[in-house]
Amino acid sequence: MNEEWQCIGCGVHIQTSEPDQLGYTPKAAFERGVESGELYCQRCFRLRHYNDIQDVSLTDDDFLRLLNEIGTEDALIVNVVDIFDFNGSLIPGLHRFVGDNPVLLVGNKLDVLPKSLKPSKMIQWMRERAHEEGLRPIDVKLTSAKKASDIESLLETIETYRKGRDVYVVGVTNVGKSTLINQIIRQTAGVKEVITTSRFPGTTLDKIEIPLEDGHFLIDTPGIIHRHQMAHYLGKKDLKIIAPQKEIKPKTYQLNAEQTLFLGGLARFDYIQGERSSFTVYTANDLDLHRTKLEKATAFYEKHVGGLLQPPRPDEVAEFPELVRFEFSIKERTDIVFAGLGWITVTNPGVVAGWAPKGVDVIKRKALI
Known part of the structure; x- marks a missing residue:
């Protein structure tokens, strides 16, 4: 792309190859703009004609x-x-x-x-x-x-x-x-x-x-x-699944120690030690949750990620990072937060672990609800 072409709306250099980056305009629009002398980047074009701002x-x-x-x-x-x-x-x-x-x-x-x-x-x-x-x-x-x-x-x-x-x-x-x-x-x-x-x-x-x-x-x-957003690792369709569009409907599970919950194939929650207890999951309503035994969880994930456990879906993500483990000792009512995905409220004392893609945080906080 010739660098001399600039958007007359914002001055950004025009490019036609990367839709998510600054200065993008489709090739056909670029050619029309050069011909007419009114060359806008897509962001400025949509703002002028539709009062619509696109994030870049x-x-x-x-x-x-x-x-x-x-x-x-x-x-x-x-x-x-x-x-x-x-x-x-x-x-x-x-x-x-x-x-x-x-x-x-x-x-x-x-x-x-x-x-x-x-x-x-x-x-x-x-x-x-x-x-x-x-x-x-x-x-x-x-x-x-x-x-x-x-x-x-x-x-x-x-x-x-x-x-x-x-x-x-x-x-x-x-x-x-x-x-x-x-x-x-x-x-x-x-x-x-x-x-x-x-x-x-x-x-x-x-x-x-x-x-x-x-x-x-x-x-x-x-x-x-x-860099630490879950969204950073997902395609647009998968993003729609994990980003809540309506009021979240919490899901409560009764878990025994040594049970695991999978949040799609994006994250994992292990209940390692403690009495039988209730755990409430706050994630987008469209995200599927799966329960399994802790001892089988790693093999289950390797077999089913991208299939039964999705997102991520293979056609959306070329390579999804490995899950990294964070262990927590719980003394009071606590939220285990999976950055960009939601949280799980732990009601009773015990030991738990949260897994998230490498680079995405799992933290604990005092329960919000």
């Missing part, structure tokens, strides 16, 4: 450059995270890059959480986890990008804290940031005025600026790929 991902270096630039601005930072995958959707070291700018922490996908989880408890929990990461948000807000009333409430909160400044929306990929921004565009006056721009010198960062009524902007930034 940046390299870590590009993203660090973007964060450093934001730190020199006087702005409100809106950090969108996925409530369902809080740890997997935090931006490492964000507090070091934002300077003195206030951060509003927004937990998206509220609609998929079980009704039994009180929002006030979730907000308090998010605040505590943010503090552990060195982030001191000015406020914590829960929202669902699918609900117009939630977006209105979020916009009011942003208005309260921005105090006449620009607003930068940041987040890792797969947190639903694009859906959120698209809803904001639909609800914000002057939809036709939406422009695409790249104001960062020496780089082709694909930013979207949404005009606010006072001449300032709400600025959407591309998502950074988080």
Whole structure:
């Protein structure tokens, strides 16, 4: 691809080979654009014609450059995270890059959480986890990008804290940031005025600026790929299976010691030691769970992964990482969290182990529900 071609919307170099990367445009659209003199990347084209923002991902270096630039601005930072995958959707070291700018922490996908989880408890929990990461948000807000009333409430909160400044929306990929921004565009006056721009010198960062009524902007930034996200290892169809679309319906199992639960072929939970007890699984409703004996679990996995145990499916993933084991001694009611997949609540004392693809975290936390 000739590097001299640039998108007239955002300035990014046009390429026709990698749909998930910056500057992509289909070959036919590229040829039409060159002919007409109106050459847009697909992201800008969809924004102009459909008011639709597509998420794109940046390299870590590009993203660090973007964060450093934001730190020199006087702005409100809106950090969108996925409530369902809080740890997997935090931006490492964000507090070091934002300077003195206030951060509003927004937990998206509220609609998929079980009704039994009180929002006030979730907000308090998010605040505590943010503090552990060195982030001191000015406020914590829960929202669902699918609900117009939630977006209105979020916009009011942003208005309260921005105090006449620009607003930068940041987040890792797969947190639903694009859906959120698209809803904001639909609800914000002057939809036709939406422009695409790249104001960062020496780089082709694909930013979207949404005009606010006072001449300032709400600025959407591309998502950074988080290496520890389960989504990083899956194809699009498998992603739909593990990403909850509706309220999660918890599934409870009575397990004896030395029994194993498989979460599709993506993760594994071993009950190693303890009295017969109940374990509640919080994952997407479409994800199949399988119970087997601990002593046979490894052989069972090797035989059935990609078949009975799926996702991952062979036609979606060329090579799925091996599962790595994390062991935990449980003293109180505890969640074992599989980053990006969900969690299992352990009610009684005992010893358990969680397995996840190499690079994906399994952690324990005090039970949320």
